Amino acid sequence: MKVLVSGKVQGIVLKSKDSINFLGTVDKKTGIISDKNHDLFEKSLKDIILVFPSGVGSSVGAYTIYSIKSNNTAPLAMICQKADLTVATGCALANIPLIIISDEEFSSIESGMNISLDTDSTNPLHYQ
Amino acid sequence: MELTREEESALKGEQGETMQTAYRILVATGEATDADKLIPIEWAxxxxxxxxxxxxxxEEFLSGISKNARVKVKTTLNPMGFDIDNVSNYNLDENFISKQLSIKNSYEAMGVIPSFSCIPYEIFDIPKNGTQVAFAESNAAIHANSYDNLKTNKESAFSALASALTGKSPYSSLRKEDTPNITIRMNVKNPNELTYGMLGFFAGKVGDTSVNISGLGEMDNRQCKAMCGGMGTSGTCAKFIFGEGDSNCEKIDFDEKELQNIHDELNTAEKGDIITLGSPQLGLDEISDLVGKLKGRSFQKRCMVFTPRTIKEQARKIGYTNELERAGCEILSDCCTCLTPLISKDSVDAVTTNSIKGAFYLKNSNGVGVNLKSLSQIIEDETR
Known part of the structure; x- marks a missing residue:
């Protein structure tokens, strides 16, 4: 496990099997996924713990993450399988906790789970 | 990552919100790129x-942080969307102009040198060998690592800004001794700048963080820039190492077939309605060469020439701008072919250019057709 942006939150998981291109697929006002082909189509990212493989696409997508945070429609935290610079810098800009977890742990998390995350703890992830 | 006590303190917010955000960006970037510490840089x-x-x-983010953020090291910046001297000729909407000027003001308020150029390596003095810098513009990062003996990650817009504000950058692979994953053998005869642009584009696709490259002959400045621009467009690779590399390193040929594949991918039109020169922006030697090649002939179509403001001033003193304007060129400072709002598919179907980098963005961002030709061919076909 690797901590990219630290923090402490608790919330319900929304998991995507698809990578997310923040620039093209997330509405920067509402935080809703607007890409018909995405498995989270029409789902809102607001106040959930977003679990997805990794970010893809333009690095300017980091500003989309900053925008949804400014508009109070951002996730509480993000958990990825693979680090990418767009999500890393976006979460850093917006101060959204971000961790990278192993493939094994990634496959064990499902939508609807209640998770608490504390990056300062020796065991940062807890399932309620 | 190991942070010093002062870096930890900044990350906790003890040096204000801007420093906290900047260090958060550096740490997130560093962790994502397996850096173990931050190191000082001299130029962002x-x-x-x-x-x-x-x-x-x-625009909103920059406007917010510019109220109190100030850069700690020499900081230069990329082109913006237009040249204020002639923007009224280009039908841009008021909103674009005012938002762009706000961005310009924010950077200037932070103490950034308003260079608006993607070729900092041609218009500023190069520091001594091995100097650590943080260049976000991809062609400039590749040029710095490959030709200027500088060291930089391929920074994002955010990590470079954070580096400007803190004077530090993650110590990631390209700052250390990098091991290329592949050796490319240049195997195309009689290359021109288009060939080198496509070679760079190919290298960006197959390279990881750096590539070995062999079989290159003497190259001029235009060809070097084309190669860096091409590589930056197609991947995350940010350094050419000249030579065959280790005998264990995988070898791959760049031959006529690969050249044709990339040409077919990027060349989407038989002819262009206008011509653009400069992506990366043209340096003084390229302007001089263009004037020499024109020999009094004039373009039969609109020809946009992109060059940094400082180069345009030098060119004016020598008399080159007069000659280019006589030949029908529109000379634009502070902006570039790449991601220009000045070319719209509403008024232009296709653009002729000798830039692979320009071609990629014209096709994908502006949505116009692209007709690739070398500069010599453009002069032969499009001037009289």
Whole structure:
């Protein structure tokens, strides 16, 4: 496990099997996924713990993450399988906790789970 | 990552919100790129200047932090969307102009040198060998690592800005001794700048963080820039190492077939309605060469020439701008072919250019057709 942006939150998981291109697929006002082909189509990212493989696409997508945070429609935290610079810098800009977890742990998390995350703890992830 | 006590303190917010955000960006970037510490840098070059690329969110963010953020090291920046001297000729809407000027003001308020150029390596003095810098513009990062004996990550717009504000950058692979994953053997005869652009584009696709490259002959400045621009467009690779490399390193040929594949991918039109020269922007030697090649002939179509403001001033003193304007060129400072809002598919079907980098963005961002030709061919076909 690797901590990219630290923090402490608790919330319900929304998991995507698809990578997310923040620039093209997330509405920067509402935080809703607007890409018909995405498995989270029409789902809102607001106040959930977003679990997805990794970010893809333009690095300017980091500003989309900053925008949804400014508009109070951002996730509480993000958990990825693979680090990418767009999500890393976006979460850093917006101060959204971000961790990278192993493939094994990634496959064990499902939508609807209640998770608490504390990056300062020796065991940062807890399932309620 | 190991942080010093002062870096830890900044990350906790004890040196204000701006420093906290900047260190958060450096740490997130460093962890994502397996850096173990931050190191001092002497020069930052920023991307994320054109309103076309950063949009309202970028404009608002910069406007916010510019109220108290100040750069700690020499900081230069990329082109913006237009040249204020002639923007009225280009039908840009008021919103674009005012948002772009706000972005310009924010960077200037932070103490950034308003260079608006993607070729900092041609218009500023190069520091001594091995100097650590943080260049966000991809062609400039590749040029710095490959030709200027500088060291930089391929920074994002955000990590470069954070480096400007803190004077530090993650100590990631390209700052250390990098091991290329592949050796490319240049195997195309009689290359021109288009060939080198496509070679760079190919290298960016197959390279990881750096590539070995062999079989290159003497190259002029235009060809070197074309190769860096091409590589930066197609991947995350940010360094050419000249030579065959280790005998264990995988070898791959860049031959006529690969050249044709890339040509077919990027060349989408038989002819262009207008011509653009400069992506990367033209340096003084390229302007001089263009004047020499024109020999009194004139373009039969609109020809946009992109060059940094400082180069345009030098060119004016020598008399080159007069000659280019006589030949029908529109000379534009502070902006570039790449991601320009000045070319729209509403008025232009296709553009002729000798830039692979320009071709990629014209096709994918502006949505216009692209007709690739070398400069010599453009002069032969499009001037009289």
């Amino acid at each position: 070059h920023l991307a994320g200047v054109n309103y076309n690329t950063i949009g309202d969110a970028g």
